[in-house]
Amino acid sequence: MSSRFWPYVDQHRDAFLALWMDEVRQAGISAQHARVEETAVLVTRMLHDTGFSVTKLPTRGYPVLLAEAGGPEGTVPTVLIYGHYDVQPADPLDAWQSPPFEPTIRDGRLYGRGTGDNKGQHLAHILGIGALRAVDGILPLHVKVVLEGEEESGSPHLAETFANCRDRLRADLAITSDGPMGIGDHPVINLGVRGILSFELRAQGALFDNHSGNKGNLVPNPAWTLVHALSALRGEHGHIKIPGFYDAVRPVGELEDRLIASLPFDPAIVARTLGLPLETVEPWPKEDYYRRLMLAPSFSINGMAAGYQGAGHKTIIPATASVKCDVRLVADQDPVVIDQRLRDYLADVAPDVEYVSHGHMRPSRTPPDHPALQALADGLTAAHGVTPYIQPALGGSLPDYVFTHILRIPSFIIPYANEDEANHSPNENMRLDLFYRGIVATAEMLSRVAEVMKR
Secondary structure: OOOOOHHHHHHOHHHHHHHHHHHHHOOOEHHHOEOHHHHHHHHHHHHHHOOOEEEEEOOOOOOEEEEEEEOOEOOEOEEEEEEEOOEOOOOOHHHOOOOOOOOEEEOOEEEOOOHHHHHHHHHHHHHHHHHHHHHHOOOOOEEEEEEEOOHHHOOOOHHHHHHHOOOOOOOOEEEEOOOEOEOOOEOEEEOEEOEEEEEEEEEEOOOOOEEOOOOOOOOOOHHHHHHHHHHHHEOHHHOEOOOOOOOOOOOOOHHHHHHHHHOOOOHHHHHHHHOOOHHHHOOOOHHHHHHHHHOOOEEEEEEEEEOOOOOOOOOEEOOEEEEEEEEEEOOOOOHHHHHHHHHHHHHHHOOOOEEEEEEEEOOEEOOOOOOHHHHHHHHHHHHHOOOOEEEOOEOOOOOOHHHHHHHOOOEEEOOOEOOOOOOOOOOOEEEHHHHHHHHHHHHHHHHHHHHHOOO
């Protein structure tokens, strides 16, 4: 299936690439509070130049830009597109083959911080909207593009901004393009994300380290205190022991099971992706792999610190110990409720352990039977020439809940970047052909959504 938008995109490839490179040159690192406002100014100018009206939404953080184009709201369908203009820090700089903010083309890819995460992806949406308007002479729907400058810092103010601006952000559905495509750079539509609750456990023993022989059996060891606390939190095979933890977990439905059955599963590719021996992965049932990855909660230890970590051996009883953890949550679990249940349970089973919250994000899920899903899939097929995979959810976490929980609209996560984009790492990149395909995909998807959801 060939797209009618390819001639327009082919004609403007050089101009589109120049816009992309201009945006990548502008470093806006929210974690370091570096040049984020300047990046917002550049992106605002770019949106104006491509035919959008742009306003700033009230927020306590870096600017949240709302760009709009198309027919009057209420007379045509409204689609909300989300992206972010801030980027991760570029460290370690000596690991880059070319400077991170001097975009460089090598082997059919554009290298630079933010190429795929998220500048190339949200720009493909913006240019795709322009392509639809140029080819058809009209936008058959109303489009709202929301770009924030704090995603790489956890989007601390986004939920508040969305809650305060519900009326201005009203839409029929939301689309986000972030992260990598499926295995082999296959197009994919994700219908949700897992949530996350991040926290740290700390334990104190003596006021200072003690000799493990002279003081053993006398001085309490905070590392053992945390080991016992962790054992009380998570059991064999990953079962989480917090009372009431699973009460709100949404059951996996027949439609989700059908989606899982249609997904590919190659043990060799999975083993290579996970860094595990093939013999470990081969016995896994495909359905169990995807259910555990996308639709089940998990408890992970992210890092532990206690005692001596240098060369050789030092026989001590450490004075302090800590462990950083995260719990991934699935649809209908409330991280605020889980946080309180975790605190209460720890107070009962490990009263000497200090609990420190590091924030949370809600899970999100969109039903697989939404009428726009097939239109989106057909649009991706027209751009890529293959039928996309449809996944019930991502294993990771994004602020997708601002659409499904705050705005109460369906949300579709449709990545445009290559699987090996190295986002958050040195030598971040995005394939040029996928950037152009993203432009075509946006035009195709919006054209079809406008027809399916026309008023």
